[in-house]
Each structure stands twice: as structure tokens, then as C-alpha cells.
Amino acid sequence: DVKVTQSSRYLVKRTGEKVFLECVQDMDHENMFWYRQDPGLGLRLIYFSYDVKMKEKGDIPEGYSVSREKKERFSLILESASTNQTSMYLCASSFEGIGRLQPQHFGDGTRLSIL
């Protein structure tokens, strides 16, 4: 079974802090993703990565950055946290299988509150 592990289930930080959310997958997946989930808006893609040190902006990258130094680990960074970044953050990974159906596998999420 694929295991995607997010480092924290709940996190409380203050406005202006630099915040790191960590995600690790154990299935050697090439692709990793960060989403935020908000009521009524569903999941919105922040960033994704298709290889080590490679990253692509998603639909809402402003205020965020990412780091992928190792294949199994994908970090989301809030450079200067703001209250509008209070949300549930979900990490996902998938296998790079061109022409095949490769679903995304999700972690349990990190509920982040910015005070």
C-alpha cells in the first residue's frame, strides 16, 4: 500500500512566521502535489513536482514556495504566513505512467491555523 505521510495533523502559527509543511511518500513516485482544501472551493493545486529539484506552479502559488531535494520528500513553505492561509493542506503523490491510469494517493492532511 502506498503511504503518504504529512508531518503534522494540526499546526498553529502566527502571522509573519515562516512555516514548513513536510510530506513523505514511500512508493518511489515521481510526482508530488500540494493542495489546499477550503469549504465550498474543493481542492486547489498550489504547486507540484515531477522530479527532484523540479517544480511547477499550480493554480494558487502566491505566498507559497516548495522544495524537493529528495524524491520521497516534498515541502511546502509559507514564506510569511498570513491569516488567509488558514486552511487544510493536502499532499499527494502519483507514479509517472505515460498512457496508463495513475491515480493520486493522498496524505491525511495538515490543518493549519494562522493567528
Place this chain on the structure above:
Amino acid sequence: GDSVTQMEGPVTLSEEAFLTINCTYTATGYPSLFWYVQYPGEGLQLLLKATKADDKGSNKGFEATYRKETTSFHLEKGSVQVSDSAVYFCALKRNYGQNFVFGPGTRLSVLP
């Protein structure tokens, strides 16, 4: 751009009732289609999937058929249980790259 639309929730049903959650999509080409389920306090889990027109995905009593002519992928279950209470997300995978596009989710509550 690509998008997924789902019926607004919440949906409240009695146990053993028939479930339909509507999903329609807009996409260029021929995307793959998915239903994910999120139980309280957990991440999303893949429920079922379909890759081409007329494919039927099924799992745990849930079914959905890829209808290209109506650009739909409605989720159905003949007899729901209390344990099916969750949020259900319809999603498409673009046929370029590895990006997914998710619908807003539909919350289902099943009462005993």
C-alpha cells in the same frame, strides 16, 4: 479551462436509500475521470476511476459510467450505509501532464 462541477450538498439520506451524486466536466480532449472519498479527519482515497467513454468504474457498491456525450460521470449506489457518510469529490486528470482538477465536493450524511 478544464473544470468539474458537482451537485451542491449536503445530501442527507436514510440508510438503504439510493444515492446519486451528479458530476459534469469541461475539458479538452479525453480526460480520465475519478471519484475520491474523504472520511472525517482523513485525506482523500480513490473510490473508482474510468479512462474512456462508456467505461464503468465500480468499488464498494459504488458505480459511475463515463458518458462522453453528456460529459458526465455520475456516482451511484443502490443502498447506502451510515458508514458511507463522507465528502465525495469528482475529479479529472488532464490528458497532458499529471495535473488533476477537482470538483468542490459533495457532503453525504446517511442517517440510521
